[in-house]
Amino acid sequence: MTDQPGSPVLVWFRDDLRLSDHPALHAAANSGAPLVCVYVLDEDSSLRRRPLGDASRWWLAQSLRSLQASLAKRGQALVLRKGPAAGVISGLAQDIQASAVHWIESDIPGQASVEQQVRTGLEKIGVSANSFPSDLLVRPASLRNKDGRGLRVFTPFWKRVLSMGDPPQPLPAPKKLKPGPEVASDDLASWNLEPTHPDWASGLRETWVAGESAAQERLHDFLENGIKGYASLRDRPDRDGTSRLSPHLRFGEISPRQVWHAANFAAAQKPAIASDAGKFLSELGWRDFSRHLLFDRPDLAEENLQTSFDAFPWRHDAKALRAWQRGQTGYPIVDAGMRELWHTGVMHNRVRMVVASFLVKHLLIDWRHGEKWFWDTLVDADPGSNPASWQWVAGSGADAAPYFRVFNPVLQGEKFDPDGVYVSKWVPELARLPAKLIHQPWQAAPMELAAAGITLGRTYPEPIVDHKAARARALAAYAKTRTS
DNA sequence: TTTTGAGTTGTTCGA
DNA sequence: GTCGAACAACTCAAA
Numbered sequence: 001m002t003d004q005p006g007s008p009v010l011v012w013f014r015d016d017l018r019l020s021d022h023p024a025l026h027a028a029a030n031s032g033a034p035l036v037c038v039y040v041l042d043e044d045s046s047l048r049r050r051p052l053g054d055a056s057r058w059w060l061a062q063s064l065r066s067l068q069a070s071l072a073k074r075g076q077a078l079v080l081r082k083g084p085a086a087g088v089i090s091g092l093a094q095d096i097q098a099s100a101v102h103w104i105e106s107d108i109p110g111q112a113s114v115e116q117q118v119r120t121g122l123e124k125i126g127v128s129a130n131s132f133p134s135d136l137l138v139r140p141a142s143l144r145n146k147d148g149r150g151l152r153v154f155t156p157f158w159k160r161v162l163s164m165g166d167p168p169q170p171l172p173a174p175k176k177l178k179p180g181p182e183v184a185s186d187d188l189a190s191w192n193l194e195p196t197h198p199d200w201a202s203g204l205r206e207t208w209v210a211g212e213s214a215a216q217e218r219l220h221d222f223l224e225n226g227i228k229g230y231a232s233l234r235d236r237p238d239r240d241g242t243s244r245l246s247p248h249l250r251f252g253e254i255s256p257r258q259v260w261h262a263a264n265f266a267a268a269q270k271p272a273i274a275s276d277a278g279k280f281l282s283e284l285g286w287r288d289f290s291r292h293l294l295f296d297r298p299d300l301a302e303e304n305l306q307t308s309f310d311a312f313p314w315r316h317d318a319k320a321l322r323a324w325q326r327g328q329t330g331y332p333i334v335d336a337g338m339r340e341l342w343h344t345g346v347m348h349n350r351v352r353m354v355v356a357s358f359l360v361k362h363l364l365i366d367w368r369h370g371e372k373w374f375w376d377t378l379v380d381a382d383p384g385s386n387p388a389s390w391q392w393v394a395g396s397g398a399d400a401a402p403y404f405r406v407f408n409p410v411l412q413g414e415k416f417d418p419d420g421v422y423v424s425k426w427v428p429e430l431a432r433l434p435a436k437l438i439h440q441p442w443q444a445a446p447m448e449l450a451a452a453g454i455t456l457g458r459t460y461p462e463p464i465v466d467h468k469a470a471r472a473r474a475l476a477a478y479a480k481t482r483t484s
Numbered sequence: 485t486t487t488t489g490a491g492t493t494g495t496t497c498g499a
Numbered sequence: 500g501t502c503g504a505a506c507a508a509c510t511c512a513a514a
Binding site: 153306 | 505506507508509510511512513
Binding site for chain 2: 153154235282286353392401402404407408412
């Protein structure tokens with residue numbers, strides 16, 4: 001079909017639920033053609049894309065609602081369809097007699113083949129396929145070492161990215177959209193993305209506003225008020241020191257390019273924040289880095305990057321796993337983190353490392369169990385960052401941590417939550433303990449416990465493992481893996 | 485090709 | 500209380 005003026009263009013939204021810096025939408029709008037916008041929930045290609053976790057499904061529902069609302073303000077609908085992407089897209093393109101389909105490519109493994117199927121389907125019916133570069137700062141295919149593989153160590157990776165100069169300037173949201181023909185849409189509620197019985201999402205609702213404008217607001221508020229001191233305050237779970245942009249980035253409500261340019265602009269205005277901004281951008285770099293690892297290793301969530309770990313003597317301990325998941329390990333900083341996760345769908349980055357180290361090293365439970373739990377409960381669960389970070393903690397990853405790095409949950413608590421504010425918030429049954437004892441209630445004298453209203457083993461658990469013994473056990477297990 | 489330097493996030497122990 | 504050393508060996512990237 002040729003590009004006649006009246007013939008509509010289909011814009012296929014994916015992990016890019018925004019209007020600004022959306023090259024596919026931008027080009028479609030600029031063409032002057034009437035538009036039909038569609039989001040496809042593709043649960044059938046389960047081999048091609050890991051099914052979303054429950055918390056992510058909740059976020060997706062909010063994000064789609066938000067995108068629907070902002071499109072509606074411009075007189076434009078968002079059509080919701082379910083099914084294998086290739087069939088849905090070519091069927092819809094045919095129905096509306098589209099001249100073209102526009103979308104942003106994905107570098108998540110398996111997506112290339114989905115896109116290829118879409119292309120083939122469109123070719124058959126004579127509709128042109130216009131795809132645009134993915135959202136990453138740098139695409140994995142264009143950043144290779146001399147053996148043609150992706151870089152596996154962050155620092156050289158990030159140096160290479162920085163040496164490539166700025167990514168393209170973000171595009172503005174299209175001023176005007178020209179709505180195309182009306183098309184039937186699924187009702188979002190029929191997708192059952194949100195929990196009903198039981199409704200466990202109340203904490204998520206209290207914590208988050210999904211969508212592009214919330215994301216932009218968050219970014220600009222952070223750059224204006226939050227970035228000063230980021231390099232050190234980001235480690236403090238008792239402070240509001242992180243950007244909290246991760247779920248917005250995950251669903252493409254904001255693009256890495258927008259974050260990059262906004263941070264650099266802020267740093268140029270205020271040289272005092274330049275080093276904090278640089279640190280912040282490097283965190284954005286980790287997001288890209290993990291996606292690059294995933295690009296080379298589609299099995300990142302299943303297989304140890306270091307095969308020596310295949311023989312690791314993991315323990316099977318359903319009871320301990322459950323205690324960890326529920327925040328009942330008896331280690332306050334660990335329990336606080338796990339409960340924050342359950343309630344809000346995120347966990348402070350520093351605490352993620354502590355709880356992950358605890359599961360893998362203190363409990364000797366396979367990192368894959370932790371990765372799965374995070375995948376299901378995090379609203380920012382990223383197909384790259386989540387498995388890459390778990391492997392990093394476990395030491396099975398590309399850029400392995402020294403085997404002897406076993407986080408001491410008491411020291412970590414005392415160092416990064418010195419007043420016990422974070423623990424008090426998420427483990428309120430310990431709130432009346434003095435700060436000195438709040439990270440190790442088992443050290444409190446009976447009178448101190450009584451005064452705080454605590455009975456260990458009843459109102460709060462005894463530690464499920466002894467730190468010293470668990471550390472020794474972990475080091476022994478890791479030593480064995482090395483030599484085997 | 486070979487060599488060299490380095491690798492996000494730590495803890496413990498003994499002086 | 501503070502401080503530095505020790506805790507392995509290996510892989511990766513770049514010179």
